[in-house]
Structure formats: C-alpha cells, structure tokens
Amino acid sequence: MNPNSTIQTGIRAALQKHGRLSVDALSVAPDANLYEAGLTSHCSVNVMLTLEAQFDIEFADHLLTREVFGSINGMAKALQEMGVVDAT
C-alpha cells in the first residue's frame, strides 16, 4: 500500500495520538508488530474509536482481533474490507 495513502496516514495519526508506542508511529514499518512496540489492549480501543470517527465506519466484532490491530497493514486491510476507499 502506498505509504502516503489516506488510510495509512489516518492509521498512523491515530497511533501517534492514542497508541502510546515506543516507536515513532509516523515511520514504523507497516508490517511491524505494534503490540511488541507497546500497544496495549486499551490503547487499541482508543485507536479503533479514532479510526471509526475518522472514516465513519464501525468495526464488526470479527475484526476486533489482535491480528487486525497488531499492525498498520492489518488495520488498513480491515478498513478496506469495510469499504473505506483509499485516496492517494
């Protein structure tokens, strides 16, 4: 995925504000394990709520997994599955 895509940019912004990561959310690799970078379950909820507001969607229960919130790519894939259109 294009690193400048609106989805990736939105995810990184949500992580920067609510992720409490030990790494820079703006430059962390899209496939990096965010839980290993300090993401907690509570922080992932905050990130989820931020993404829902930003993209006007709601994560279905089956998407509330560590696989989805464990990486930028995981969240991006879920957002696309929910119909979020990526503008680059």
Added chain:
Amino acid sequence: MLPPAFQISTPPTNTQHGAMFDWRPPFLGIDVVSIARIKKSLADFGERFEQRIFTPQELQDAGHDAVVKMERLAARFAAKEAAIKAFSLGSIGVNWRDLEVVRRPDGAPILLIHGKTSTILTKIGITSWALSLSHDGDHATAVVAGLQPVPVPFHP
C-alpha cells in the same frame, strides 16, 4: 461432587468423592488498567467509549460519583481483557459487551458471558469461570480463570 476451585491445580484425577470429572489446568488471564487513562478515554470519546465497551447494567453499577465510576469502569475493562486473554479470544474477535461484570446480591462481582462469546466458550468446553477484581490508587486489575471439566473413566 465436583472438586472445589482451589484444588484445580492438584493432579491427577479426583475420584475420591465419586467425581465424574477432572479439571484441566485453568485458563488464566490477568489485566491491569490505568484508571486515569480510562478517564481520558471517556473525555476523548465520551458515550461512544462507554457504549462500545460497557453494558447498560455495568454503566448503572458504576454509579454517578466521578471517582468511583472511573475505578469501577477501569476494573470492568480489566475484567473483559482478562477474559479475552484467559479464553484466547483475541484471535477470534468478540464484542466487549458479551463479557459483562455484574454484582451478586452479596456484592461480589461475577462475569456473565453472552452471545457469540458464550457459543465460543461452549465449543471450547469451558463451563465455568471465576473473576476477581481489585483497584488501588491509579490502577485497577482483574483476574479471570476458566475451568474445563474433562470426563474421567470411572473405576469403582
């Protein structure tokens, strides 16, 4: 008679009282939550955070005193996450409101499991579980232990 919970880690099979079941080691989960961060989530997301995570009963039980409410919601959030860990639900994806903390008449908290999550636990074979909550100062914590009975051969 089933063995009391405190004997679940004492192998092997327990048949001395005529029990027809043994217990596998408990499914155990623990979580600790910053009360201040729960307060910040409520400030940042308001009702969306409350309604996404907590049931109407949990919100009612939290009360209206600002300090007590934060402590109780933090403990309940910890309970839900402890249950997700205990039952390995993080790879399946469940609704937090399926995991509900309510009070028994004597005030002790218990964990009710609803909906799809209940179905999952039934499939896994977890038939009972225990919950403990605590909070002190800035943090709340919860432990959930799930029990999975397994049939044992009966040897009179």
